[in-house]
Amino acid sequence: MDVHSLLLAAPRGFCAGVDRAVLIVEKALEAYGAPVYVRHEIVHNKHVVETLRRKGAVFVEDETEVPEGAVIVFSAHGSPPEAFENSKALGHTLVDATCPLVTKVHQEARRYARDEMEIVMIGHAGHQEVIGTTGQAPDRIRLVETPDDVDALELEDPAKVTYITQTTLSMDETASVVQRLNERxxxxxxxxxxxxxxxxxxxxxxxxxxxxxxDLVLVVGSQTSSNSKRLVEVSKDRSVPAYLIDDASEIDEAWFEEVGTVGLTSGASAPEVLVEQVIDWFKARGTQTVDTVMVVDEDVEFSMPSVLARKLQELSA
Ligand code: SF4
Structure with missing residues (x-):
């Protein structure tokens, strides 16, 4: 292997919404004690989920599986209104870790629905965020993924139509769909x-x-993470081979024949410790230069949900 240098993307890894969601589960375990139930994977990363499981988090697919009166955290991707109603009926202490940026899209969807608009959502069918958002106004939201889907749309009132998007798509991904929406x-x-x-x-x-x-890009992230998979595609679109790895154990030395410089990044749900292990993997095999390519310095932070902030305050009083 002849990889002489490693270039690290900045920013990479945890976004403010994921950082907050993981902290919410950790703080909920501290404040209420185990078990704390978590609706869906809190974020799409198996290492994060395993670490929280070891600390006492119990992951469930559905809030109705959670015993009455228990503590439940809703994941960062957002949940449909029925999930909140079910949880309330079961007397759960509910801590909502929905990312505030996703909540903003939920609010928009409900506002458009109140204005009796037809709403086209650009997103991936079956993704947790899409399920949560379409659930805000199921009778009014129509999901599209591609320009062809736009062609197939039949709307009752094409004069009153708007659109919303899944937060984890990119401008590049949505551009062609938005263009077709404008044309139609x-x-x-x-x-x-x-x-x-x-x-x-x-x-x-x-x-x-x-x-x-x-010459090649590695993305640390799970197969369930759509933003991580997209990072691989972004590189491949530029004719640079790229691989998605959960951690250093998945690296295959055969990838690096005639590769001198490797780029390294991580999806929004991948913890930095996994990136550090990949850096160590290369250093152990003789890679000498590790540099960072800084694109933007991020300083976004979100506050804790009030129910948890109050509980933590009571405990520290
Ligand atoms: S919307 Fe952005 S900041 Fe929020 S969880 Fe998703 S990727 Fe992170």
């Missing part, structure tokens, strides 16, 4: 602000820069 529905109401999350865009921009300077 000339009266399309443009959203006040776009829904694409800063972290998704920044991580993709950083990979674009890596791809210009590297």
């Amino acid at each position: 529905f000339p009266g399309l109401k443009q959203p006040k602000s776009d829904d694409i999350c800063y972290a998704t865009q920044n991580r993709q921009d950083a990979v674009k820069q890596l791809a210009e300077r590297c």
